[in-house]
Amino acid sequence: MMGSQISITKFQLLMVLIQTQIGIGLLSLPNVVQESARGDGWISILFAGVVIQFLLIIYLKLLKKFPNDMLTDITKKLLGKHLGTIVNTTIYFYFIFTGSTLTILMIKILNEQLLPLTPGWVVSFLIIASCVYLTVSNLRVIARFFVLATFWILVLICITVLSIWLPKEIQFILPVGSAGGKNILLGSNNALLAMLGFEALLFLFPFVIGNTKGMLKTVSYANLFVTSFYTFITFLCLVTFSPEQLHQIREPVLFLFRGLTYRMVDRLDLIFLSIWIIPMTTSIIMYLFLASKCLAGKKKSYKNAVIINGIILFCLSFIPNTDKITDTLTQYVSFLSYTIVIFLPCLLLLLSRLVKKRRSGGFV
Amino acid sequence: MKKWHLLLYILMSLMLAGCWDQHHLVNKTFVNGIGYDLTEEGNVKVTVRTVNIKGKGGGQFDVEDILLFAEQEMQIGLGTEIDSMVAGEVDFSQAHIILIGDEMAKTGINQLLEFYYRGKDANIAKKVAITKGTAESVISTEIEKSPIAFFILQAIEGGENASYLPDESISSIWTKLLTQGRDLLLPYMEQVTPEKIRIAGVALMDGDKFSGKTLTIEQSSLLLLMMDELKKTSQMYLVLDEAKDESIRISTKQVKRKLDIEVDEKNGNVMASINLKLKIGIDSYPHNLNKNINQNELSQKISRELTKQAKEITNILQEANCDPFGIGLRVSTTYPETWEKLNWDKDFKNVTIKPNVEVEIIKTGSIY
Amino acid sequence: MEEQLTQELQNNFRKILKYFSYTEDLATKEMIFDNKNCTILFLDSMVNKEQLQTFVIAPILEAETGEIDKVVEATEVQAVSSISEIGSKLMEGCCVILIEGREVAWTVSVAETTSRSIETPANERSIKSAHDGFVESIGTNLLLIRRRVKTPQLKVQSYTLGRQSNTKVNLVYLANLANSEMVEEIKRRVSSIDVDQLLSSGEIEEFIEDNPYSPFPQMLHTERPDRAVSYLTEGKVLLLVDGDPRVLIMPITFFAFYQASDDYNSRWMVGTFFRCIRFLSYIISICLPAIYIAIVSYHSEVLPIGILYSVRVSLENVPFHPFIEAFTMQIVLELLKEASIRLPTPIAQTIGIVGGVVIGTAVVEASFVSNTMVVIIGLTAISSFVAPVNEMGTSARLLGFPVMVAAAVLGFFGIAIVLMVIVMHLCKLETFGMPYFSPLAPLKEKDLKDTLIRMPAWKMVTRPSDSLPAYKKQQWRTRGWKKS
Incomplete structure (x- = not known):
């Protein structure tokens, strides 16, 4: 009905980006960055934040040239119809695969920590059904929900503060920089994967009210928040667990809470995980939304696209979630993500410059 | 509308088939204490206290605990064997205390605890203690009323608050076991009479193995101060002059510790100096009651005595090859190159540790 | 013709x-x-x-x-x-x-006007606010409203609905404040009604509401003129039905159901405190039984020993699944409530005693239901009655059931998912084009001053914007004396 008028405010964009970025990746992040960057894992994350900042600037430069278009429209405009369609299909697959990887990882973690015997399809059905329920409505409603969900993250931060009472050993991260530049970079590479989600900007940009000014500030705040939140949590894990121990633990963030005990409640990790379900789901919602936007384009079949994508996600979640398969899946996704998230926008920006120059040359 | 119906059917079938992970609280038998021992044949023997709660109506209940034994070659099979002995499911998540016999502990504790790190239900906020003699003897002690596991737990927690036992739970033990250059202290329990157990001090661990050396409660209070782990206050009594029968009871209010490490990069000699500044209050000093205390003189006396004791402690630590100060960790982070060359297991004994204690009296109670 | x-x-x-x-x-x-x-x-x-x-x-x-x-x-x-x-x-x-x-x-x-005299509404009592209430006569009701807002902008639009009943229905709003698009939409919906009889505002609510399949009430019924008028001045529309003392207010937000007139007449800290208590009560009435079920049948690890043992003892000998326990107790509670609601007060009291004391203790002593469950259900019931508007409390109790089912099937995960869906639903709900969960979704910081908290009256310089009033400012000079 109001398809074309749907818009979100900058504040909502901020929250949407934060919610999309923060998700399942955090739980295992300290382990992942520590693998290569050792005690300097937190620097890796900061560095990844800087890289993302650069990428965001590139995105904005590109998007400002096409303030009313989503990425899929831009590719078509710049690459031509056929090539554009091929690229858009890749983008679509990227979103679907990322979404399904997130779902599989989420099911896996829930199976490991909360519900070991419940069949995966029940969990995935419930998650995807609730995702579809929200996504079939419009972006504005999604944004509203994400804003609320961000309050949850604040609650989580408060819970995180409790873990400060665990014994800490600053020596574990000393001396700063001992891992060496190369390892820190490798760590950033891993961290970047956990921080994916900022590419949603490429699709959300045209829907933002007043997207000509002040966008950089908004997306920078989002990036700042996510980076500092991730760095904070990773730092906590790095000083709480010894390097060898961290190397063994699959989800160090949950172990932060497992050691805590109170008179009223034990096993804070279960409660943390139950609350964390919401940020995990919001990431899936956003990828479902992006995939559906990709599939539907500017046509009005958006609702059907969401349902179709939901079914696809559900089917993909039947892939058995053994360590081996999830690892390969993550690898493929990371490969795809580098193409879509880094390579493609840079290429498009270059192309748009060239096209503009040629055109202006032509006019002269 | 049809869509709704479909959804409803799916949800209903879900519900009918549901409850996969249900574990009713009623069906659970809670284990509240576990003891591991090494038998003479080299098997692992586990002694488990399970709780049997009986309601007496009106919210009153009796807690009775039952003793179970199992013996296997390896620790792995013990859980299943215990499970077969009790009604319903065994729930290890509420076991608050894990006791390890000294013989068992000498072979290493990390493998025993692995089960608690990995399991989904395990509670890693539990306490671990080493026992003098078998763990079985301690855990099968029958005291009146409160189950023995609670008693031990309360005793350990009391010791932690009084700063003579280190505050360790499985999670921090795990961290320390996997840290190079830093060793662990664990509470050391002993059975005094068949109805009585007590905390005998702390057991000094060399890596994940019990070194066989222990410290008394008095020594461990000072050691914890030297480790800068004062909780609220720490009480000690000192004999200042045996001949004159001069003794004093002090409580430490504030600690300032400085751990300096010097490394001679050429020959790899490590020097550690521990400077301890304590602010103490005098709880009892029955000597010379007819005079006011000469604070300067007294504090010097106490300082001297404490420094002497500290030196004794560090000697025992070095004999036990137990490095609770994390000197090794400090060396490894500040002098990584020297650290490479060192073999800490052997070289810790050669480290020169110079403790120095200075006290300042800030409170003398109601009389001067 | x-x-x-x-x-x-x-x-x-x-x-x-x-x-x-x-x-x-x-x-x-x-x-x-x-x-x-x-x-x-x-x-x-x-x-x-x-x-x-x-x-x-x-x-x-x-x-x-x-x-x-x-x-x-x-x-x-x-x-x-x-x-x-x-x-x-x-x-x-x-x-x-x-x-x-x-x-x-x-x-x-020369009509005979026999109507009930103006009394305090029985189901919306207040301690510190006005004590008059709407009555069955539409004229009197208009009088009560007009008396409070003496402005020429108060517009009354009259409809006669119902082929047989010819009920008089009045739409009342402030012409200079209410959003005109919204008013048009409401008029369109009201005038489209064609039925034989229209006897109450409840019917008309169901005819014109946006989401009939939602468990949340999307219009506010009130018998209090002060309440009705306070919403009128926020730019909302009142709908009066002849023969019904309850006035419909639309469009409304979720948070309106937790506002009471007394909040504004107490000191603002007290008001805020009560608001917080009410929201807590809402959360308790939805989640508490579910959380208990989830803990008892799935995640007993989260309970520390002390609590765990007493819960375990109370569960001893109870033959039923905690969900069945909770479910039956909730049903028993509803039965008691339904039984006593329409009976004359002395009998209702007897039922309360029989139900509460006799059944409550006997059921525990016969160990059909555990002690803790009785405590939980009691707490839930009390919390659900805290809501100033009865409908919201009832809907909270109703929502408790799916959450309980989810907790019984999937533990904490089920609770998280169902609560998430409920919040999603709240975000999706719109009444007459206005978001229902405003000012939380979409977030309007300026409007938060009168939702979870009640700021001092002089802070409420702007009126809530959820119904898009024509102008926002509602206070010009409140504590101006301070500056001079």
Whole structure:
């Protein structure tokens, strides 16, 4: 009905980006960055934040040239119809695969920590059904929900503060920089994967009210928040667990809470995980939304696209979630993500410059 | 509308088939204490206290605990064997205390605890203690009323608050076991009479193995101060002059510790100096009651005595090859190159540790 | 088409009689006026005889000649000519004066107005606010509203709905404040109703609400004029139905159901405190039984020893699944409530004692239900009754069931998912194009001052923007004395 008028405010964009970025990746992040960057894992994350900042600037430069278009429209405009369609299909697959990887990882973690015997399809059905329920409505409603969900993250931060009472050993991260530049970079590479989600900007940009000014500030705040939140949590894990121990633990963030005990409640990790379900789901919602936007384009079949994508996600979640398969899946996704998230926008920006120059040359 | 119906059917079938992970609280038998021992044949023997709660109506209940034994070659099979002995499911998540016999502990504790790190239900906020003699003897002690596991737990927690036992739970033990250059202290329990157990001090661990050396409660209070782990206050009594029968009871209010490490990069000699500044209050000093205390003189006396004791402690630590100060960790982070060359297991004994204690009296109670 | 009056009196009379299906309470009074036959018709049950005598019959008899509308001493004299119009006037309680040889009849309003006196509404009691309440008469209700907002901008739009009942429905709003698009939409929806009878505001609510499949009430019923007026001045629309003391307020937000008039008359800290308590009560009434079920049957690890053992003891010998326990106890509670609600107070008290004390303790002693469950259900029930508007409390209790089911099937995960879906639903809900969960979703920081918290009155410089009022400012000078 109001398809074309749907818009979100900058504040909502901020929250949407934060919610999309923060998700399942955090739980295992300290382990992942520590693998290569050792005690300097937190620097890796900061560095990844800087890289993302650069990428965001590139995105904005590109998007400002096409303030009313989503990425899929831009590719078509710049690459031509056929090539554009091929690229858009890749983008679509990227979103679907990322979404399904997130779902599989989420099911896996829930199976490991909360519900070991419940069949995966029940969990995935419930998650995807609730995702579809929200996504079939419009972006504005999604944004509203994400804003609320961000309050949850604040609650989580408060819970995180409790873990400060665990014994800490600053020596574990000393001396700063001992891992060496190369390892820190490798760590950033891993961290970047956990921080994916900022590419949603490429699709959300045209829907933002007043997207000509002040966008950089908004997306920078989002990036700042996510980076500092991730760095904070990773730092906590790095000083709480010894390097060898961290190397063994699959989800160090949950172990932060497992050691805590109170008179009223034990096993804070279960409660943390139950609350964390919401940020995990919001990431899936956003990828479902992006995939559906990709599939539907500017046509009005958006609702059907969401349902179709939901079914696809559900089917993909039947892939058995053994360590081996999830690892390969993550690898493929990371490969795809580098193409879509880094390579493609840079290429498009270059192309748009060239096209503009040629055109202006032509006019002269 | 049809869509709704479909959804409803799916949800209903879900519900009918549901409850996969249900574990009713009623069906659970809670284990509240576990003891591991090494038998003479080299098997692992586990002694488990399970709780049997009986309601007496009106919210009153009796807690009775039952003793179970199992013996296997390896620790792995013990859980299943215990499970077969009790009604319903065994729930290890509420076991608050894990006791390890000294013989068992000498072979290493990390493998025993692995089960608690990995399991989904395990509670890693539990306490671990080493026992003098078998763990079985301690855990099968029958005291009146409160189950023995609670008693031990309360005793350990009391010791932690009084700063003579280190505050360790499985999670921090795990961290320390996997840290190079830093060793662990664990509470050391002993059975005094068949109805009585007590905390005998702390057991000094060399890596994940019990070194066989222990410290008394008095020594461990000072050691914890030297480790800068004062909780609220720490009480000690000192004999200042045996001949004159001069003794004093002090409580430490504030600690300032400085751990300096010097490394001679050429020959790899490590020097550690521990400077301890304590602010103490005098709880009892029955000597010379007819005079006011000469604070300067007294504090010097106490300082001297404490420094002497500290030196004794560090000697025992070095004999036990137990490095609770994390000197090794400090060396490894500040002098990584020297650290490479060192073999800490052997070289810790050669480290020169110079403790120095200075006290300042800030409170003398109601009389001067 | 419509039947008109003719010059013949007898003919007219018969037509009207026929129109009224020869009802026997249609009374007549024959007279001579201007030397012509003259008949006064009225519905015996609807008119005030005294008024009829003093304002209509007596003047006519006295004057004998002249113009009717000048002779009659009533305030409202109208000339009508069609039978159906006469009919509707008669049903409103007017009398009709027919005169031989005239094609016009005069209707004079002499309606009997018997209505309940203005009392404190029983289901929305207050301690510190006004004690008047709406009654069944629409006129009185309008009076109560007008008395509070004396502005020419107060607009009343009147509808008559119901083919049989011909119920009078009034739409009241502030013309300079209410969002005109929204008002148009409401008018469109109200005027589209075509039914035989319309007896209460509940029916009209169901006819015009956006999301009939939502468990959340999307319009606010109130019997308190002060409450109605406070929403009126936020730019919302009131809908009054004749014969129903409950006024409908629309569009409304979720948080309105947790506002009470007393909040504004207490100190603001007290008001805020009560608001917080109420939201807590909402969360408790939805989640508490579910969390208990999840812990007892899935995640007993989260309980530390002390609590765990006492819960474990109370569960001993209870043969049922905690979900069945919770479910039956909730049902028992609803039964007790339903049983006592319509009974005279002394009997209701007996039922309360029998239900609460006898069943409550006996059920535990027979160990059908555990002690802790009774505590949980009791707490849940009390919390659900805390809501200032009953409907929201009931809907919270209702929502508790799916959460309980989810907790029984999937533990914490189920609770998280169902709560998430509920919040998603709240975000999706819109009433008359206005977001229902405002000011939380979409987040409007400025409007938060009167939701979870109640800021001091002088801080409320702008009115809530959820119904997009034409202008936002509502205070110009409050504590201006401070600056001088």
